[in-house]
Amino acid sequence: MTAHASADVSVTLTVNGRDVTRTRPAHVSLLRWLREAGFVDARLGCGEGVCGACTVLVDGAAVGSCLVLAVQVDGSEVRTAVGLSEDDGSVGALQRAFLHHGAVQCGFCTSGMLMAATELVERGEPLDRERVTAALEGNLCRCTGYDGIVEAILAVSGSGAPPA
Amino acid sequence: MSRDEVRTSNAGELRVVNRPIGRHDAVEKLLGHTRYAADLDLPGMVHARLVRSQIPSGRLLVRDVSDAVKVPGVTAVLLGEDVPNNEVWVDVPGQTTEVRALKASMQILATDRVRFHGEPIALILAETEDALADAEEAVRVEYEELPVVADPAEALAEGAPLVHEQGNLLAEWTIDRGDVDAAIAEADVVVEGEYRTQLIDHAYLEPEAGVAWLDENGVIVIRAATQVIEHFRDVAKILGVPASRIRVIAPYVGGGFGGKEDMTVEPYLALAVHRLGRPAKMVWTRQESLLARAKRHPVTMRYRTAARADGTLLGHDVDITSDSGAYAYLSALVLLYSAVHAGGPYRVPNMRLRSRTVFTNNPPTSAMRGFGGMQVVFGYESQMDRLARELSIDPGEIRKRNAIARGDELPVGQRIETSVLLAETIDAVTERAGPKPAPSRSGLAVGRGIASNLQSYGRLVWLKDSASAWIGFETDGSLQVRIGVPDIGGGQASSLVQIASEVLGAPLDRVALHFGDSALTPLAGTTTATRQLYMSGNAVLTAAAQLRDRMAAEVAEETGQPAASLDFVDGMVKGPDQSLSLADAVAVCIRRAAPVATLATFYGPRGSEVDRRLESGRVFPDFTFGTHLADVEVDLATGQTRILRYVASHDVGRAINPQSVEGQIRGAVAMGVGQALMEEVVVDRGVNLVGGFFQYLIPTSADLPPIECVVLESGEGMGPFGARGIGEPPIGPCAAALASAIEDAVGARPTTLPITPERVLACIDEAAKA
Numbered sequence: 026m027t028a029h030a031s032a033d034v035s036v037t038l039t040v041n042g043r044d045v046t047r048t049r050p051a052h053v054s055l056l057r058w059l060r061e062a063g064f065v066d067a068r069l070g071c072g073e074g075v076c077g078a079c080t081v082l083v084d085g086a087a088v089g090s091c092l093v094l095a096v097q098v099d100g101s102e103v104r105t106a107v108g109l110s111e112d113d114g115s116v117g118a119l120q121r122a123f124l125h126h127g128a129v130q131c132g133f134c135t136s137g138m139l140m141a142a143t144e145l146v147e148r149g150e151p152l153d154r155e156r157v158t159a160a161l162e163g164n165l166c167r168c169t170g171y172d173g174i175v176e177a178i179l180a181v182s183g184s185g186a187p188p189a
Numbered sequence: 190m191s192r193d194e195v196r197t198s199n200a201g202e203l204r205v206v207n208r209p210i211g212r213h214d215a216v217e218k219l220l221g222h223t224r225y226a227a228d229l230d231l232p233g234m235v236h237a238r239l240v241r242s243q244i245p246s247g248r249l250l251v252r253d254v255s256d257a258v259k260v261p262g263v264t265a266v267l268l269g270e271d272v273p274n275n276e277v278w279v280d281v282p283g284q285t286t287e288v289r290a291l292k293a294s295m296q297i298l299a300t301d302r303v304r305f306h307g308e309p310i311a312l313i314l315a316e317t318e319d320a321l322a323d324a325e326e327a328v329r330v331e332y333e334e335l336p337v338v339a340d341p342a343e344a345l346a347e348g349a350p351l352v353h354e355q356g357n358l359l360a361e362w363t364i365d366r367g368d369v370d371a372a373i374a375e376a377d378v379v380v381e382g383e384y385r386t387q388l389i390d391h392a393y394l395e396p397e398a399g400v401a402w403l404d405e406n407g408v409i410v411i412r413a414a415t416q417v418i419e420h421f422r423d424v425a426k427i428l429g430v431p432a433s434r435i436r437v438i439a440p441y442v443g444g445g446f447g448g449k450e451d452m453t454v455e456p457y458l459a460l461a462v463h464r465l466g467r468p469a470k471m472v473w474t475r476q477e478s479l480l481a482r483a484k485r486h487p488v489t490m491r492y493r494t495a496a497r498a499d500g501t502l503l504g505h506d507v508d509i510t511s512d513s514g515a516y517a518y519l520s521a522l523v524l525l526y527s528a529v530h531a532g533g534p535y536r537v538p539n540m541r542l543r544s545r546t547v548f549t550n551n552p553p554t555s556a557m558r559g560f561g562g563m564q565v566v567f568g569y570e571s572q573m574d575r576l577a578r579e580l581s582i583d584p585g586e587i588r589k590r591n592a593i594a595r596g597d598e599l600p601v602g603q604r605i606e607t608s609v610l611l612a613e614t615i616d617a618v619t620e621r622a623g624p625k626p627a628p629s630r631s632g633l634a635v636g637r638g639i640a641s642n643l644q645s646y647g648r649l650v651w652l653k654d655s656a657s658a659w660i661g662f663e664t665d666g667s668l669q670v671r672i673g674v675p676d677i678g679g680g681q682a683s684s685l686v687q688i689a690s691e692v693l694g695a696p697l698d699r700v701a702l703h704f705g706d707s708a709l710t711p712l713a714g715t716t717t718a719t720r721q722l723y724m725s726g727n728a729v730l731t732a733a734a735q736l737r738d739r740m741a742a743e744v745a746e747e748t749g750q751p752a753a754s755l756d757f758v759d760g761m762v763k764g765p766d767q768s769l770s771l772a773d774a775v776a777v778c779i780r781r782a783a784p785v786a787t788l789a790t791f792y793g794p795r796g797s798e799v800d801r802r803l804e805s806g807r808v809f810p811d812f813t814f815g816t817h818l819a820d821v822e823v824d825l826a827t828g829q830t831r832i833l834r835y836v837a838s839h840d841v842g843r844a845i846n847p848q849s850v851e852g853q854i855r856g857a858v859a860m861g862v863g864q865a866l867m868e869e870v871v872v873d874r875g876v877n878l879v880g881g882f883f884q885y886l887i888p889t890s891a892d893l894p895p896i897e898c899v900v901l902e903s904g905e906g907m908g909p910f911g912a913r914g915i916g917e918p919p920i921g922p923c924a925a926a927l928a929s930a931i932e933d934a935v936g937a938r939p940t941t942l943p944i945t946p947e948r949v950l951a952c953i954d955e956a957a958k959a
Contacts, residue, residue, distance in 0.1 A: 050319070060228075065224070065228040066221030066222075068225070068394070068395070068443070069227065069396070069472070070394045070395070070396070070475065070882075071475040071881060071882040072474060072475055072476075073475065073881045073882060073883055075881065075882035075883050076394060076475075076882055078394050105221065106219070106220075106221040107220065107221035107222075109221075110220050110221075114220075116216060116219055116220060120219040120220065123215070123219055124211040124212075124215050124216060124219060125211055127209075127211075127848040127849070127851060127852050129212070129214075129215035129218050129219060130444075130678040130679065130680070130852055130856060131393065131394070131395065131441070131442065131443045131444040131445075131677060131678025132214070132215065132218030132219075132223055132441065132443065132678065133225065133393070133394040133395040133443030133444060133678075134394045135218050135219060136221055139219070154895075157890070158889075158890040158891045158893075159891055161889070161890040161891075162889045162890060162891045163889075164889075164890075165392075165394060165882075165887060165889060166394070166859075166890075167391075167392055167393050167394055167444050167446070167856070167859075167860065167887065168444060168678050168679075168852070168856045169852055169855060169856050169859075170852075170855030170856045170857075170858055170859035170893060170896050171859065171889075171890040171893060172855050172895055172896055173852065173855075174890070175890060175895075
């Protein structure tokens with residue numbers, strides 16, 4: 026028996042500015058779809074929408090990609106951490122701030138954390154520590170204690186101390 | 190303004206080391222380029238998944254895979270009988286025949302008996318991920334349920350069911366120093382307490398994962414998330430092949446904390462490749478990781494502590510019991526750490542300690558950050574607070590009066606050989622915190638607590654530790670470092686780059702580090718026991734210094750300048766009269782038939798094997814000391830605790846990368862806060878009730894205050910440039926500092942972790958009755 030099989034479905038997404046079409050079973054999550062397409066910077070940490078390591082932007086909104094089926098977002102624009110770098114391949118502003126503030130240790134949460142932070146920063150609202158920590162509640166980090174991450178986001182949003 | 194301070198003594202003329210440098214691995218991680226263990230797929234690979242026991246204790250009556258192998262896409266389903274050497278023996282050192290469970294073993298795949306919920310029984314190999322799930326449901330396992338031993342008290346009771354035939358007592362350690370009964374008799378005050386810590390999961394973000402394949406030389410290569418590439422030897426024993434035929438590669442690991450110290454996916458991946466000759470991939474689900482990977486020991490401690498009226502400690506009478514769970518793993522050694530650290534960072538002239546670790550049908554327990562040395566902080570620091578209150582002495586003052594110093598001995602007989610800045614850390618956190626804040630509204634109570642600790646760095650001296658490193662120049666003057674460290678996120682690799690750059694003058698962006706490969710990089714030992722910077726840092730420093738001295742001698746002769754006048758810096762060998770680029774210096778050496786590469790090994794201190802009765806003196810290379818201060822606000826109606834302020838100070842000897850040091854301290858505090866207030870793997874008569882991260886809450890950004898670090902640098906550690914280890918030490922004081930703060934707020938002390946709102950309310954009731 027193949028209780029876990031489902032019909033194949035063609036899904037087209039614009040991932041980091043590039044159109045990608047893949048035909049996969051309908052039950053394949055957006056996270057699995059992306060990872061199978063080579064976008065492995067979206068990480069599988071829990072598979073139940075708690076840890077946030079799989080966070081990507083779908084049409085600008087931060088989404089736990091393990092909880093969404095690829096077919097549900099067919100035709101959407103998806104951004105992952107790889108898409109945050111500059112055109113020459115160097116780190117973008119948010120990534121640079123993470124680097125300078127020691128916001129990365131093992132790095133497994135980093136991609137998802139960057140995308141949650143990108144959504145927050147791109148809203149353009151004034152930020153303070155409470156707003157940042159509230160916005161990051163869905164993104165777990167076990168290494169850093171979050172301080173470097175919070176400081177980096179405040180710095181890049183113009184609300185914190187300049188990069189060290 | 191930075192919230193963190195680094196107070197340095199005698200940093201000398203360091204140019205690369207001792208600076209807060211953004212780590213090279215962080216750049217790749219930020220760009221999304223890092224390929225973790227689960228990020229590799231190979232053509233023709235099979236997917237692997239374990240079928241695990243649904244019950245905590247039973248005999249296996251039926252293991253029927255006949256339906257499972259017929260599931261479309263299933264390649265094979267393996268049982269214990271398919272494993273060449275299915276029985277893995279665990280060394281339980283230092284024990285005598287008085288302890289019956291001397292010989293401990295476990296099976297790779299259980300054949301006749303399961304002892305914990307989640308124990309592996311069968312290995313499914315399939316062409317697709319989806320087929321794994323179908324096959325898992327099709328494997329038929331029938332059990333005869335056996336009695337469950339649910340905790341150590343049950344395990345030690347007369348007539349208890351045996352988890353293992355040899356007995357439920359796995360290991361014991363004792364310390365007898367001085368005469369604790371006389372100390373108690375002559376004491377002005379004796380305080381007593383019982384303290385309990387809970388079962389904790391590492392909860393790193395990266396679940397256990399790996400890919401393995403057979404290479405063109407007939408070697409099975411396992412690329413897995415691990416802290417220990419030396420497990421290639423264990424895998425070889427399981428397969429019955431020469432150790433040289435197994436190679437383990439550790440890519441950047443998404444968090445370890447001890448949870449990837451024992452093998453996880455490795456034997457199963459190797460078995461699949463051995464059996465099929467095809468690549469195989471195994472990724473554990475979060476649920477599997479929470480269910481079945483070895484966790485932190487729950488510990489019950491009883492302390493009786495004697496002191497003089499001026500607060501001088503006279504002695505401790507200590508009894509410790511830890512729950513080893515169903516299998517031995519590293520439980521005997523974790524308990525040894527508890528015993529050796531049980532007196533804390535104080536002079537304890539008299540101690541009687543009895544300790545034991547016991548088999549139960551609970552999830553196995555093994556290494557986790559702090560490794561037995563952290564649980565006892567909750568015990569001894571609670572006792573220090575009780576003494577302080579009883580004697581009306583300031584908690585910081587009583588600790589300073591008893592602080593151990595260079596030349597003093599720990600109760601186990603080990604003499605402290607380096608300076609101890611314990612009092613300085615107490616002053617540092619107290620000064621930094623300033624006056625205790627007032628409650629923000631009525632119905633809230635504010636409390637302050639401090640706690641100090643010591644934690645060893647480096648492995649037990651009888652394990653005869655060593656680390657090797659290879660360093661070589663390329664002809665363009667760029668530098669390669671090869672060293673077998675696994676990097677689990679603490680900056681293990683980048684600190685070594687800094688050290689090599691410091692000594693040999695190659696700019697950081699011209700140094701490449703190749704790490705974590707048991708076949709191609711010199712073995713440097715495990716990324717455990719807070720040993721990598723100490724051991725591998727010293728190995729890199731030794732190799733770099735040897736290479737510099739040799740090259741300086743050649744350049745000196747070639748240029749007619751004294752070797753001692755040459756400075757390797759900024760990509761140059763600079764002399765008083767003539768300077769060369771590193772590339773030119775390399776050319777000089779090649780022309781003169783002198784080496785431009787070297788291999789060096791650093792040896793840790795040696796000691797005789799520890800006996801069950803701990804009296805052998807030196808156990809560890811050295812220790813790291815520190816103090817934490819917490820201010821909390823407790824809601825007296827709900828029992829909710831909010832941390833207002835958290836300050837941590839440790840003497841790190843020398844901060845090789847201050848950014849990494851602060852990262853270790855802050856991360857350890859976050860993890861310690863989780864253990865203190867939130868986390869517990871809940872087990873009901875052997876059944877693990879945690880079904881996912883949604884039921885295992887770790888601190889989020891909203892649960893933590895900014896964590897303030899005051900980093901002290903005595904320059905006296907045994908690591909490179911006087912560094913001490915800092916990976917594990919900062920988790921120690923957290924629970925005790927928070928318990929102390931809560932007691933200060935509500936008037937009674939929590940003695941069981943985690944300190945949930947219910948337990949805080951119980952303390953409030955207890956204080957009201959008193």
